[in-house]
Amino acid sequence: MKIVIDDKIPFLEGILENYFEVVYKPGKFICRTDLQDADALLVRTRTQCNGLLLNGTPVKCIATATIGHDHIDAAYCKKAGIKWSNAPGCNAWAVQQYVIASILEMAQKYSMSLNNLTLGIVGAGHVGSKIAETALALGLNVLVNDPPRALKEGGDFVSLETIQAESDFISFHVPLTLEGDYKTIQMVDDHFFARLKKMPIIINSSRGEVMSGDALKRALISRVIRGAVVDVWENEPTVDVELLRMVDIATPHIAGYSVEGKAKGTAYAVQALSRHFGLGIDNWYPSSVPSPRNSIIEPKNNVPHKTILEAVRSTYRVMIDDNGLRSNPRNFEKLRTDYNFRNEFSSFQVDGSNLDAKLVKRFQKVGFIVTGY
Ligand SMILES: NC(=O)c1ccc[n+]([C@@H]2O[C@H](COP(=O)([O-])OP(=O)(O)OC[C@H]3O[C@@H](n4cnc5c(N)ncnc54)[C@H](O)[C@@H]3O)[C@@H](O)[C@H]2O)c1
Numbered sequence: 001m002k003i004v005i006d007d008k009i010p011f012l013e014g015i016l017e018n019y020f021e022v023v024y025k026p027g028k029f030i031c032r033t034d035l036q037d038a039d040a041l042l043v044r045t046r047t048q049c050n051g052l053l054l055n056g057t058p059v060k061c062i063a064t065a066t067i068g069h070d071h072i073d074a075a076y077c078k079k080a081g082i083k084w085s086n087a088p089g090c091n092a093w094a095v096q097q098y099v100i101a102s103i104l105e106m107a108q109k110y111s112m113s114l115n116n117l118t119l120g121i122v123g124a125g126h127v128g129s130k131i132a133e134t135a136l137a138l139g140l141n142v143l144v145n146d147p148p149r150a151l152k153e154g155g156d157f158v159s160l161e162t163i164q165a166e167s168d169f170i171s172f173h174v175p176l177t178l179e180g181d182y183k184t185i186q187m188v189d190d191h192f193f194a195r196l197k198k199m200p201i202i203i204n205s206s207r208g209e210v211m212s213g214d215a216l217k218r219a220l221i222s223r224v225i226r227g228a229v230v231d232v233w234e235n236e237p238t239v240d241v242e243l244l245r246m247v248d249i250a251t252p253h254i255a256g257y258s259v260e261g262k263a264k265g266t267a268y269a270v271q272a273l274s275r276h277f278g279l280g281i282d283n284w285y286p287s288s289v290p291s292p293r294n295s296i297i298e299p300k301n302n303v304p305h306k307t308i309l310e311a312v313r314s315t316y317r318v319m320i321d322d323n324g325l326r327s328n329p330r331n332f333e334k335l336r337t338d339y340n341f342r343n344e345f346s347s348f349q350v351d352g353s354n355l356d357a358k359l360v361k362r363f364q365k366v367g368f369i370v371t372g373y
């Protein structure tokens with residue numbers, strides 16, 4: 001059997017070679033000729049898996065080592081009898097880290113106290129629900145909009161209008177969908193911004209095409225919003241430099257780039273291939289996943305948001321990623337390729353010996369391990 005694999009998927013070398021003839025190639029350049037005698041394809045978001053790529057090839061199974069699967073033409077695959085899988089939730093904690101770090105940076109920049117501010121979350125799946133829980137622990141009010149879940153589950157969901165009217169931050173965690181009752185393509189447009197009431201900060205780490213960059217620029221110019229955090233862009237890897245200069249935090253689609261998230265993404269993809277081809281490695285996981293060089297955090301004080309911001313910064317400095325893209329927006333894809341995957345909060349231990357009980361709880365809710373309290 002033969003498999004073609006995106007050559008930027010970590011933790012994989014030597015694994016599938018035991019079962020397949022393996023060809024590694026940059027995801028963007030995988031083409032139909034590469035697949036003439038291939039049975040399977042293992043990709044990231046950089047390979048468009050559609051009829052153009054797959055028609056007339058023997059590929060019968062595609063695994064993507066990512067949460068998002070908008071690069072896979074599901075309708076085509078169904079028609080062509082190609083099975084595909086993604087890696088649900090693999091890097092959700094990495095995006096939680098990115099969004100929480102960004103909210104704390106924004107609160108500091110604009111001198112906002114998080115207590116009693118409202119975070120509106122649009123899309124409450126693996127990522128959105130983790131952020132909701134952390135935000136509550138940080139003292140924010142949380143409103144959640146997720147019409148597909150609301151229809152299935154009922155419960156405490158609000159309308160998009162409520163999010164627009166009451167939020168000080170709005171963070172998007174929807175998949176990119178092009179059609180249907182809940183389609184998300186360009187869901188954030190001039191009409192969306194016109195309904196905002198509280199000059200919120202907008203955060204997009206979902207997909208660039210969910211939001212109109214031009215509408216976002218108009219909203220920033222007219223001060224309908226206070227600011228914006230943008231990790232995903234329309235037309236990646238090209239970045240609208242005018243927009244980049246206007247937003248508060250601009251990063252090159254790295255919200256999900258944690259060591260743990262990458263390890264899980266690879267593992268879920270290998271496991272899916274194993275199930276499909278009967279490889280017998282259904283529980284495979286990378287044998288060694290790097291830990292942080294210094295995993296102990298010793299908080300200096302008991303002032304909640306200050307000490308949590310310091311701890312968060314010691315795991316991840318989102319402003320360094322911002323600076324990287326700002327200094328060289330044309331390097332978008334290279335910044336991603338060369339990215340030094342960070343560790344998630346759960347790989348760090350906070351020394352709780354001088355923390356009050358409430359702060360211990362908060363650190364735990366953010367995702368840290370707290371010891372010695
Ligand atoms: N920037 C990054 O590095 C990065 C990393 C991971 C995921 N993502 C993106 O984030 C998205 C969300 O990830 P996830 O793991 O939480 O996905 P998920 O599938 O677990 O959750 C998505 C949620 O959005 C809801 N939803 C769908 N359409 C909606 C609509 N119109 N309005 C409101 N809610 C809607 C769904 O019901 C679901 O609960 C992914 O699809 C991916 O595109 C980006």
Ligand SMILES: O=C(O)[C@H](O)[C@H](O)COP(=O)(O)O
Nearest residue numbers: 044045046066067068256257
């Ligand atoms: O959908 C996802 O999982 C994320 O957007 C992911 O971080 C994209 O990762 P890449 O395709 O660069 O590996």
